[in-house]
Amino acid sequence: MAGKKILMICGDYCEDYETMVPFQTLLAVGHDVTAVCPKKKAGEQIKTAIHDFEGAQTYSEKPGHNFTLNGTFDAIRAEDFDALVIPGGRGPEYLRLDPQVVAMVRHFFEANKPVAAVCHGAQLLAGAGVLKGRTCSAYPACQPDVETAGGTYADIGIDQAYTDGNLVTAPAWPAHPAWMAQFLAVLGTRIAHS
Numbered sequence: 001m002a003g004k005k006i007l008m009i010c011g012d013y014c015e016d017y018e019t020m021v022p023f024q025t026l027l028a029v030g031h032d033v034t035a036v037c038p039k040k041k042a043g044e045q046i047k048t049a050i051h052d053f054e055g056a057q058t059y060s061e062k063p064g065h066n067f068t069l070n071g072t073f074d075a076i077r078a079e080d081f082d083a084l085v086i087p088g089g090r091g092p093e094y095l096r097l098d099p100q101v102v103a104m105v106r107h108f109f110e111a112n113k114p115v116a117a118v119c120h121g122a123q124l125l126a127g128a129g130v131l132k133g134r135t136c137s138a139y140p141a142c143q144p145d146v147e148t149a150g151g152t153y154a155d156i157g158i159d160q161a162y163t164d165g166n167l168v169t170a171p172a173w174p175a176h177p178a179w180m181a182q183f184l185a186v187l188g189t190r191i192a193h194s
Helices: 016-028 091-095 099-110 121-127 140-148 173-187
Strands: 005-009 032-036 045-052 060-068 083-086 115-118 162-164 167-170
Touching: 005 016, 005 099, 016 032, 016 045, 016 060, 016 083, 016 115, 016 173, 083 099, 083 121, 083 173, 091 121, 099 115, 099 121, 115 121, 115 173, 121 140, 162 173, 167 173
Parallel strands: 005 032, 005 083, 083 115, 115 167
Antiparallel strands: 045 060, 162 167
């Protein structure tokens, strides 16, 4: 099977694990992943944030790694990609204000292409108006975003994922094994062990 061309839309302070892990996982199994950020070019970096669950009422936030983009936002067209990945963290809350980003996200839903979003990635989906009639998991604080956008919030374990047609979502980075496994299934990726 030929690898898919996958677009990852990132922004400063996207969650570190939710950016790095899917990017590296999808590359490792043979897909071509292009990570972009509005107003940035290939070779430039975004700052990431590490969110952790340490017993407080919400997650804590610490500086993460710098993540190097391998695509230039202004040079890509959503039509050239087979699938979309949206990391969580703080990036989605402002990326949803960018009309070009919103148009790209809408393209993947209108064309029924696979989409994976994790944690606060649901804020970008809600902002793009693509959740009406869909079931979507997200970080629990994003439940109002999902429901206000006309979606049904999937209240699942922090280490679980939910697939609704072409949309694969999860609440946070502890769900990476389930989230990536379900996304790979939607992509049609087969991994064989001998």
